[in-house]
Amino acid sequence: MEKYYLGIDVGSVSTNVVLMDEENSVFYKKYLRTQGKPIEILKKSIEDIVKEVGEIEILGVGTTGSGRYLADIIVGADIVKNEITAHAIAGLNYNPSVRTIIEIGGQDSKIIILRDGIVVDFAMNTVCAAGTGSFLDRQAIRLGIDISEFGNLALKSKNPVRIAGRCAVFAESDMIHKQQLGHNQSDIAKGLCDALVRNYLNNVGKGKEILEPILFQGGVAANIGIRKAFEEALNMEVQVPDNYDVMGAIGAAILAKEEMKKKKRTHFKGFSIGSLEHNVRGFECDGCSNRCEVVEIGTNNRILARYGDKCGKWSNSIKNEDSKLA
Amino acid sequence: MKITFPHFGNVYIAGKAFFEELGQEVIPPPKSSRKTLEMGTKFSQETICLPLKVMIGNFLESIEKGADTIVLTGSCGPCRFGYYSILQRNILEELGYNVEFIVLDPAGEGFKRLKKNAYTLFNAKNIRDVYRAGKLGWQLINKADYITDLSNKKRAYAVNSHEVDAIIDRYYRDAEKTFRAKELMDLMDDTINELNNVKLKDGFEPIRIGIIGEIYTVIEPFVNMEIERKLGHMGVLVDKSLTPTIWVEHHVKSFPFGSKTERLKYKKAEPYLKTLVGGHGRETVGSAVYYAENGFDGAIQLLPLNCMPEIVAKSILSSVIEDYKFPIMTLILDEMTGEAGYMTRLEAFVDLLYRKREEKKWKSII
Known part of the structure; x- marks a missing residue:
């Protein structure tokens, strides 16, 4: 089975996914419009990989873009990085x-x-x-x-x-x-x-x-x-650059590769997440006058993450490591 | 007389106990929140700087809780803050609130009035009473700042940085329930103990960042979106160039000569800026030089949108960046600032500093 690093860039307008091999060359890229529904597009792009490329092994996952934390929750990332660093890394890789x-x-x-x-x-x-x-x-x-x-x-x-x-x-x-x-x-x-x-x-x-x-x-x-x-x-x-439109995702993939030198196993949740049902629920916390809009993402009766609260009352109430966004 | 004052970082904790000790009834405003900002924005001039808007929100919320006297400090430099009390009084009057304003203007603006205001406020009959009250206030502010500073240090080194947040949040909640100085001092001691028991990482060398800029944005966590916490969780040791302690030391305790810290800043700023430009513009430049000379990795300048003194400082800072090869990032805050973009900038800046440090280490090995 071929092995690749997965880089994901969830931006305001587009969601980009790349598969990169050990030699930092891009094997597969996909540029999709986010259209205001990042979770669905993200899942679709993961499903598309299986459809278009077939069975492969993911060695590591990096996410970036304004939706980087969300992508981490859904896909499971080894490294979550801001766009500036990701773009710089990808630019340096090109030239x-x-x-x-x-x-x-x-x-x-x-x-x-x-x-x-x-x-x-x-x-x-x-x-x-x-x-x-x-x-x-x-x-x-x-x-x-x-x-x-x-x-x-x-x-x-x-x-x-x-x-x-x-x-x-x-x-x-x-x-x-x-x-x-x-x-x-x-x-x-x-x-x-x-x-x-x-x-x-x-x-x-x-x-x-x-x-x-x-x-x-x-x-x-x-x-x-x-x-x-x-x-x-x-x-x-x-x-x-040739891949100008997915540079953020390339940067994320390169960062994931660097990160995996330090780690044994990837956090990637597998290609099956494409078919999982994710429910997103938003509510206004009335604990104080901040009235934070809390977002809760769940799947199969399990809450994956909560975020949006200033005080950490909701985000810290879940024990899994990847939910701490505050 | 039911006293209230605008929020200014941790000052309300010390302020409450201080006035209670003097026999005054104190109604501190609820912690600044989105509601505060919304109310403040609604009733303030659109183009005025952000602190005024938040303060108006604070006042309205305090008045709702029954406050009838507002205490504010004044200023007479070329910064809009000197005009705040007048503008705010007008806004509140127009809204139909009849509240008393006690403005502690600098002595240069008329010593008689300052004396009268201080005597009423401190429930004092003679200068000795004022002095005694001042001494207590000084102790309280000092200790409150010590806790803030300690929590910033611990957060950078902590194994679980969220533990520090939990301690501090509990301290803020409990502080509102205490009455008078003794109870507060006890709570503060407990908090210091707890903070000292937080488990720390071994041999960790955090990035060090100095926070410079406009005093209100530097000190008030609601306005700077908890920059200390955000950086602390990234393992950054934060040092603030301005704290309530530094302010009191300069403007009250060492009056009229000014404190050592602030005079040092003036000296450091001198090659770039010799004169007062209002607010803390000169101090911002001086602090940047200070941090650059003292082995900090970088500095972040905070300012509310359209703050005049800091805009002057900002343009001068580019020379400091050039001369000292010292990275400084400017963040502008107003009611429109989005948290995601803010976070991205902070993260990227910290990344930049880490890489820079690694490069330096690598060079020194060769």
């Missing part, structure tokens, strides 16, 4: 000399600065989501173009319009304004790409020393228009 990683995902964007193979600085978007994947998605719908066509459309532009990209709301109204003036779609698409890049560099990349080699990761890296806009703005070459 060991990388010095800047630009990552733009569904709801957040980050910059990771590396020197000599270690992360020395990072930043994430603070109080604004302008310039992330969700924003682009929405504007593409508004323009009536498929998001996968967006980049190519932007490349056709000869005379890009300038769109105020500081804030998603203003960018949208400015874009509508330009639309009503009669600018063509490709100029508007290019204008949006430029605005997004400008916003990213002014916000997330502010004060950071951006040096080559630069990697561009995350779902938005598929957009060739954005990549071009980055190259123009920075006057540097921007590389997009």
